[in-house]
Amino acid sequence: MSRQNLSEQDVLVLLDKLALVEHEVGKVIxxxxxxxxxxxxSMLAGGHCLLEGVPGLAKTLMVNALAETLELGFKRVQFTPDLMPSDIIGTEILETDHESGERFFKFQQGPVFTNILLADEINRTPPKTQAALLEAMQEKSISYAGTSYALPKPFFVLATQNPVEQAGTYPLPEAQLDRFLMFIKVDYPSESEEIEILRRTTGNTQAKINAVLNAQQIISLQHVVRDIEISEPLLVYINQLVRNTRPGNSQSSAVNKYVRWGAGPRAGQAMVLCAKANALLSKRFAVTMNDIKQVAHGVLRHRLLLSFQAEAQNISSDDVVDSLLKDLAQPASPFGASSHSSPLSPAV
Structure with missing residues (x-):
């Protein structure tokens, strides 16, 4: 395991900093x-994240707080019905050379040229503007007037959206949804949590968030994630899980009954990386079945196109994923021989 020339102690120090990130965000959330x-x-796996929840659940505040804990460039774009693609990626402006008097066009970078881009209420803008992010999310670069511009590293799109049933929303195209590594549902807080929210937010004190990780440390952790071991039986299981989301040849009756289109190969890649990242957060260098189960819903829920019958019977994509995980047989030896060689702690 290369771990980009990091020692085990170096990795442990970075993982402790990750725990501090959660602590700092918890000061305001x-x-x-x-x-x-x-x-x-999502950050460790190097992918983008979509958060969905009704207004008022602190989705934007959560992303803002996370950005404050990281020494990275951060920009926010409020998506509205009149937002144009050039408002995101940038545009050419006419400038004059003061010495020669010659006029020329110069590309003025848009807010997408940052490390963390908060695409706030992304589904409140029409598909033409939503699609402006597609190349940035997939290629980590922008093309304009025949010239390609690389985006800073690392680069994450953290988008929020309101439930699509609400007025004034435009559902994201399936092609763009697939570019999000994970789709996270943000639910209402518990009663005790809501009381604590009232206590914290109605006084004069304001929590100060400290920066914990810088860009190079995040990139190092992303390299470590890719070094995490995953046994062949678990790799085969993930592949079978993704393939069984496709109706017609699926072993799941729920998929054949309620799904019109299933997940593509990108879902399998996302699940492997997310399972590895989940293992690293638990200070393990080997993926377990539990890692896969913990990330399965976030990886798959936005990659399943449900049928009209599912909508009529109030069947959600999470219900279908639950059925898949229940129906698909787990590997007899899920951890493989290599899992116990974890330098940090063995898979359990």
Whole structure:
């Protein structure tokens, strides 16, 4: 395992810093620990994240708080019906050379040229503007007037959206949804958490968030994630799980009954990386079955196109994933011989 020339102690120090990130975000966000952990999984796996929840659940505040804990460039774009693609990626402006008097066009970079881009309420803008992010999310670069511009590293799109049933929303195209590594549902807080929210937000004190990780440390952790071991039986299981989301040849009756289109190969890649990131957060260098189960819903829920019958019977994509995990046989030897060689702690 190369771990980019990092020693075990170096990795442990970085993982301790990750724990501090959760602590710092917790200064302003009450509860939502699972959501914060999934955001960290997406960051470690090098992918983008989509958060969905009704207005008022602190989705934007959560992303802002996470950005403050990281020494990275951060920009926010409020998506509205009149937002244009050039408002995101940039545009050419006419300038004059003061010495020669010659006029020329110069590309002025848009807010996408940053490390963390908060695409706030992304589904409140028409598909033409939503699609402006597609190349940036997939290629980590922007093409304009025949010239390609690389985006800074690392680069994450953390997008929020309101439930598509609400007025004034435009559902994201399936091609763009697939570019999001994870789709996270943000739910209402518990009663005790809501009381604590009222206590914290109605006084004069304001929590100060400290920066914990820098860009190079995040990139190092992303390299470590790719070094995490996954046994062949688990790799085969993930492949079978993804393939069984496709109706017609699926072993799941729920898929054949309620799904119109299933997940593509990108879902399998996302699940492997997210499972590895989840293992690293638990200070393990080997993926377990539990890692896969913990990330399966976030990876698959936005990659399943449900049928009209599912909508009529109020069947959600999470219900279908639950059925898949229940129906698909787990490997007899899920951890493989290599899992116990973890330098940090063995898979359990």
């Amino acid at each position: 009450v509860g939502q620990k699972e959501v914060i952990q999934q955001l960290l999984i």
